[in-house]
Amino acid sequence: MAEKIAQLIVDLEEEQTVAAVRTALDDGTDPLVLVEELREGMSEVGRRFEEKEYYLSELIMSAEIFKQAIALIEPHISGGADMSKGAVVIGTVQGDIHDIGKNIVASLLRCEGFDVHDLGVDVAPAAFVDKLKETGAPVLALSGLLTMAFDTMKETVDAVAGADLRDKVRIIIGGGPVNEAVVEFTGADAFGKDAAEAVRLASG
Amino acid sequence: MAMTSFERIEAATRLEKPDRVPFVPIIDMFACRYAGVTQHEMFFDIRRADWAIQKTMDDLGTIDGMSLSYGGMGSLLDFIIPNPPVLPGVRGVDDDAEWMFVEKPVLEPSEYREIGRRGVIRWTLDKTMETHPNLNTKVDVVKEGSRVLLDMNKITRSVRAWRKKNFEPLVAANLVFTPMEWMSIMLRGFNDFTLDLFRYPEDIKAASAALKKPLWWIGLIGVKMTGVKRVFMGGTRTSASVISKKQFEELSLPEWQETSEYFVERGITPMLHFDSDWTAFFPLLKSLPRRKCILNLDGTSDIYKAKEILGDHMCIMGDVPAALLKLGEPEEVDAYCEKLIKDLGSDGGFILSSGCTIPLDAKPENVKAMIQSVKRHG
Numbered sequence: 001m002a003e004k005i006a007q008l009i010v011d012l013e014e015e016q017t018v019a020a021v022r023t024a025l026d027d028g029t030d031p032l033v034l035v036e037e038l039r040e041g042m043s044e045v046g047r048r049f050e051e052k053e054y055y056l057s058e059l060i061m062s063a064e065i066f067k068q069a070i071a072l073i074e075p076h077i078s079g080g081a082d083m084s085k086g087a088v089v090i091g092t093v094q095g096d097i098h099d100i101g102k103n104i105v106a107s108l109l110r111c112e113g114f115d116v117h118d119l120g121v122d123v124a125p126a127a128f129v130d131k132l133k134e135t136g137a138p139v140l141a142l143s144g145l146l147t148m149a150f151d152t153m154k155e156t157v158d159a160v161a162g163a164d165l166r167d168k169v170r171i172i173i174g175g176g177p178v179n180e181a182v183v184e185f186t187g188a189d190a191f192g193k194d195a196a197e198a199v200r201l202a203s204g
Numbered sequence: 205m206a207m208t209s210f211e212r213i214e215a216a217t218r219l220e221k222p223d224r225v226p227f228v229p230i231i232d233m234f235a236c237r238y239a240g241v242t243q244h245e246m247f248f249d250i251r252r253a254d255w256a257i258q259k260t261m262d263d264l265g266t267i268d269g270m271s272l273s274y275g276g277m278g279s280l281l282d283f284i285i286p287n288p289p290v291l292p293g294v295r296g297v298d299d300d301a302e303w304m305f306v307e308k309p310v311l312e313p314s315e316y317r318e319i320g321r322r323g324v325i326r327w328t329l330d331k332t333m334e335t336h337p338n339l340n341t342k343v344d345v346v347k348e349g350s351r352v353l354l355d356m357n358k359i360t361r362s363v364r365a366w367r368k369k370n371f372e373p374l375v376a377a378n379l380v381f382t383p384m385e386w387m388s389i390m391l392r393g394f395n396d397f398t399l400d401l402f403r404y405p406e407d408i409k410a411a412s413a414a415l416k417k418p419l420w421w422i423g424l425i426g427v428k429m430t431g432v433k434r435v436f437m438g439g440t441r442t443s444a445s446v447i448s449k450k451q452f453e454e455l456s457l458p459e460w461q462e463t464s465e466y467f468v469e470r471g472i473t474p475m476l477h478f479d480s481d482w483t484a485f486f487p488l489l490k491s492l493p494r495r496k497c498i499l500n501l502d503g504t505s506d507i508y509k510a511k512e513i514l515g516d517h518m519c520i521m522g523d524v525p526a527a528l529l530k531l532g533e534p535e536e537v538d539a540y541c542e543k544l545i546k547d548l549g550s551d552g553g554f555i556l557s558s559g560c561t562i563p564l565d566a567k568p569e570n571v572k573a574m575i576q577s578v579k580r581h582g
Binding site: 012014052054055056057058060061064095096097098099100103104146147148150151176177178179181182185 | 394402504525529530563
């Protein structure tokens with residue numbers, strides 16, 4: 001059953017995946033086994049994306065199916081089980097409201113098992129710092145599409161340093177025009193050229 | 205004898221070799237910031253936008269023309285989109301903010317077929333009155349529509365004045381969207397529309413069939429008013445950065461083909477302004493009319509691959525990246541442009557341009573380097 005679920009998500013079979021998860025839960029399958037199988041399916045989708053067999057739309061669809069399946073499974077997982085791979089704070093920096101890339105990355109991070117704190121768009125540097133302090137997240141992901149966002153990314157990186165968190169937090173950036181020169185300008189650690197790479201960077 | 209800007213652009217479009225590579229960026233956002241004109245003034249007072257462009261050219265050097273222009277387009281953009289974009293100086297937005305689309309669905313999947321059943325114009329009018337923050341009654345729509353027509357008239361006068369100065373507004377205000385791009389950007393939002401492609405492909409096809417002609421007519425009206433026989437056809441949501449090849453071939457490519465053919469049949473050049481990465485789809489673009497289109501890339505696609513695959517099929521235009529113009533040095537910009545000019549322009553069929561818009565916070569010395577590059581290397 002579990003193996004079939006992994007294949008169903010790879011095949012982007014939305015209704016069949018959800019139905020199979022529901023049936024497996026009714027049959028008493030260990031929910032953690034189902035989560036692992038779903039993640040296995042997502043890993044295969046990620047591999048196909050990196051090999052250029054799959055495109056972004058397929059990545060987005062698989063993440064949507066994963067989200068629905070996890071919502072079914074979560075109530076069956078006992079409180080003691082910790083599935084989190086760690087916390088990530090993410091947001092689109094101040095002065096920019098573009099959220100497509102940020103939302104995709106947040107969604108994929110959740111699929112990978114990260115505890116994602118999405119602050120939304122037009123986020124002030126202080127808000128990122130406050131959330132990092134509150135969560136102790138070791139990863140900060142900043143997004144922006146406008147070139148003006150480079151300046152607020154830099155301000156955010158500086159604010160993290162000003163709060164004595166810089167050596168505890170890995171800062172990754174992304175967005176349409178972002179490249180290595182922007183990493184250097186902002187003082188971030190790395191940039192992801194696409195959503196899959198951003199997830200890989202967050203994983204360390 | 206030197207060619208005029210118009211002749212230079214037309215020669216490149218026909219894949220011939222002009223006297224030098226033409227330079228046609230999207231410049232007005234940068235020009236207004238450079239000249240001290242706010243983004244709000246640019247969108248709503250075309251005379252101020254034109255003054256800013258002239259001052260920029262006086263200071264940094266003349267150019268052959270401008271690609272898409274936002275000057276005086278504010279009322280049109282606010283009017284034709286049921287979920288209007290963030291515009292500077294409108295509804296509390298700062299006067300000098302950068303404009304942006306808003307990703308908010310105003311259409312439910314069950315409504316895709318409704319568009320055709322009720323008729324696009326009636327459906328859009330009702331949807332606008334339902335969702336637009338300012339256009340809530342037919343009186344509001346008529347009043348604002350009249351304002352748009354007045355502004356379009358001002359754009360027309362501006363276009364004529366520029367052409368007399370040997371400066372070519374490449375596509376003026378002649379905007380065309382394919383139905384899928386329109387639905388993703390204006391009606392459903394990126395994420396929902398991307399999921400809809402898997403869930404409701406037949407409904408999307410039905411909506412596309414209903415929307416296509418009214419969307420073409422918007423561009424055609426622009427051409428009739430401005431006299432510029434080119435149209436801006438923006439593409440990003442149906443790029444290889446987003447949808448699969450299968451989805452592109454089944455849903456999107458037929459729209460690009462039909463839309464291009466519609467305008468080419470009327471003697472109008474489609475300028476395909478393709479943001480994001482289209483490289484994987486380049487071979488498929490050979491099905492678009494030959495020697496009749498301009499392919500404008502933003503620095504994300506492989507423009508050298510475009511030349512290799514499509515160089516004998518359509519004019520290539522691009523693609524100095526925004527990040528380079530903001531963070532780079534003039535020598536780097538010059539080197540980037542020189543390579544484009546020599547590798548892509550030596551046998552014609554190439555227009556140098558900014559990758560999408562010159563960012564409003566680009567370094568003026570970098571813009572100057574870009575302007576000078578065609579005179580130095582072209």
